Amino acid sequence: MHIVVVGGSFGGLTAAYDLRRLLRRRDHQVTVISKERRFIFIPSLPWVAMGSKTIADISFDLEAPLIAKGINFVEAAITGINPRTRKVLTDGTEYEYDILLLATGHRSANEAVPGLGPFDGPGHSLMSPAEAEEARDSWAAFLRDPGPIVIGCAPGASCLGPAYEFLFEAHHALQRRRIRHRVPITFVTPEPFLGHFGVGGFGKARQFFEGELEQRDIRYFNSAAISQITSESVELSDGKVFESRYSLVIPPLAGIPAVAGTDGLANPKGFIPVDAHYRHPDFPDIYAVGVAVALPPVEETTVPVNFPKTGHMTEQMAKIAAHNIASDINGSEQTTHELMVECIMDMGDKAAHIRADPARPPRNVSQMSVGKRWLWAKRFFANYYLWKIKRGATRSPKWVW
Numbered sequence: 480m481h482i483v484v485v486g487g488s489f490g491g492l493t494a495a496y497d498l499r500r501l502l503r504r505r506d507h508q509v510t511v512i513s514k515e516r517r518f519i520f521i522p523s524l525p526w527v528a529m530g531s532k533t534i535a536d537i538s539f540d541l542e543a544p545l546i547a548k549g550i551n552f553v554e555a556a557i558t559g560i561n562p563r564t565r566k567v568l569t570d571g572t573e574y575e576y577d578i579l580l581l582a583t584g585h586r587s588a589n590e591a592v593p594g595l596g597p598f599d600g601p602g603h604s605l606m607s608p609a610e611a612e613e614a615r616d617s618w619a620a621f622l623r624d625p626g627p628i629v630i631g632c633a634p635g636a637s638c639l640g641p642a643y644e645f646l647f648e649a650h651h652a653l654q655r656r657r658i659r660h661r662v663p664i665t666f667v668t669p670e671p672f673l674g675h676f677g678v679g680g681f682g683k684a685r686q687f688f689e690g691e692l693e694q695r696d697i698r699y700f701n702s703a704a705i706s707q708i709t710s711e712s713v714e715l716s717d718g719k720v721f722e723s724r725y726s727l728v729i730p731p732l733a734g735i736p737a738v739a740g741t742d743g744l745a746n747p748k749g750f751i752p753v754d755a756h757y758r759h760p761d762f763p764d765i766y767a768v769g770v771a772v773a774l775p776p777v778e779e780t781t782v783p784v785n786f787p788k789t790g791h792m793t794e795q796m797a798k799i800a801a802h803n804i805a806s807d808i809n810g811s812e813q814t815t816h817e818l819m820v821e822c823i824m825d826m827g828d829k830a831a832h833i834r835a836d837p838a839r840p841p842r843n844v845s846q847m848s849v850g851k852r853w854l855w856a857k858r859f860f861a862n863y864y865l866w867k868i869k870r871g872a873t874r875s876p877k878w879v880w
């Protein structure tokens with residue numbers, strides 16, 4: 480059998496390595512197709528935007544590690560999928576599959592708000608390596624002539640954590656340069672309350688984040704719908720206008736065009752519906768994991784906030800899907816379990832470790848712990864993750880995400 484995995488990031492790599500371990504080499508081939516030939520540790524992009532890391536520091540070339548594990552690697556952007564003939568299409572070549580696993584991540588839906596950027600408008604972002612590098616260069620220019628800034632998330636955003644990280648890191652960087660007094664900071668979020676994060680909040684996150692922003696003299700607006708970003712301002716749908724010389728706003732996400740454009744594969748936003756086993760409900764030989772899958776929001780909110788599909792959740796999905804693909808082939812039991820969320824948020828001078836199990840409330844575990852030690856843990860984990868995924872290890876210790 481030929482199992483084709485599209486995507487060489489958290490979902491694609493984890494699944495490919497697990498599949499290679501679970502399936503006999505002489506009977507089954509595993510091929511990873513990825514547009515980007517490097518694995519990039521995306522959670523470190525806020526550090527790239529702040530100038531403390533480069534893309535080279537947080538990435539490695541995929542080809543040699545995959546080949547060493549007996550996995551074929553193709554550097555190519557898929558342009559479409561034909562689920563009926565079981566083919567993945569790229570510009571020059573078609574790849575036949577028996578089972579397909581899609582881990583293709585997202586497209587930033589910048590069209591949702593005029594001015595979302597950076598390449599479509601004056602807003603800055605850090606959802607991709609190129610955007611994080613642009614945010615870094617513009618931030619360096621801003622520091623030479625500082626003024627008011629707005630940081631936040633657009634309506635429908637799901638990846639809210641990086642906006643908080645950039646907010647805290649920006650505050651910390653400005654304080655260290657002793658220019659914080661020249662930079663009024665406004666935080667704008669569609670969340671019904673701070674610390675909601677698209678998972679309905681956890682523990683005392685709301686009180687904690689309100690206190691932390693107030694402590695830092697950061698003005699915040701929740702249930703806020705950004706309606707326009709210009710080079711001098713950020714506007715809300717209720718008429719509020721905030722002056723801003725540097726606006727970093729996280730966009731809502733959508734599925735990639737090759738997936739969104741395949742008839743019957745995706746929902747209107749381009750995300751792929753899956754069952755509890757991460758299998759497509761209509762195409763049983765297609766599985767999907769990570770940001771590419773359609774997962775509903777935890778609740779209806781005044782301004783839409785979507786469910787985050789974190790790297791840690793993506794890993795969990797990929798492990799379940801790989802197990803189920805191997806079970807399909809070997810005729811053994813399928814598996815599934817509820818997703819949990821665990822992450823460490825950089826807050827500039829300290830970090831918060833968050834653990835919510837399951838990710839959707841009500842929960843068995845809702846924990847948050849804050850301190851400088853978590854900042855060291857986050858830095859250690861970023862390097863450790865690169866080291867271990869390069870060697871094909873797909874299990875993470877429990878305390879680190």
Ligand SMILES: Cc1cc2nc3c(=O)[nH]c(=O)nc-3n(C[C@H](O)[C@H](O)[C@H](O)COP(=O)(O)OP(=O)(O)OC[C@H]3O[C@@H](n4cnc5c(N)ncnc54)[C@H](O)[C@@H]3O)c2cc1C
Nearest residue numbers: 486487488490514515521522556557584769770789790791
């Ligand atoms: C700034 C930022 C900070 C984050 N911080 C955290 C954090 O602290 N903790 C956490 O758990 N999560 C975090 N996340 C979320 C985490 O990065 C994602 O959950 C994770 O990257 C999802 O992995 P994925 O494999 O689904 O997709 P992605 O990482 O988006 O990868 C998609 C893959 O598909 C490939 N691809 C895309 N289009 C094509 C195509 N047409 N053809 C072929 N290949 C294609 C790409 O090259 C890439 O290899 C953060 C995200 C961002 C943006």
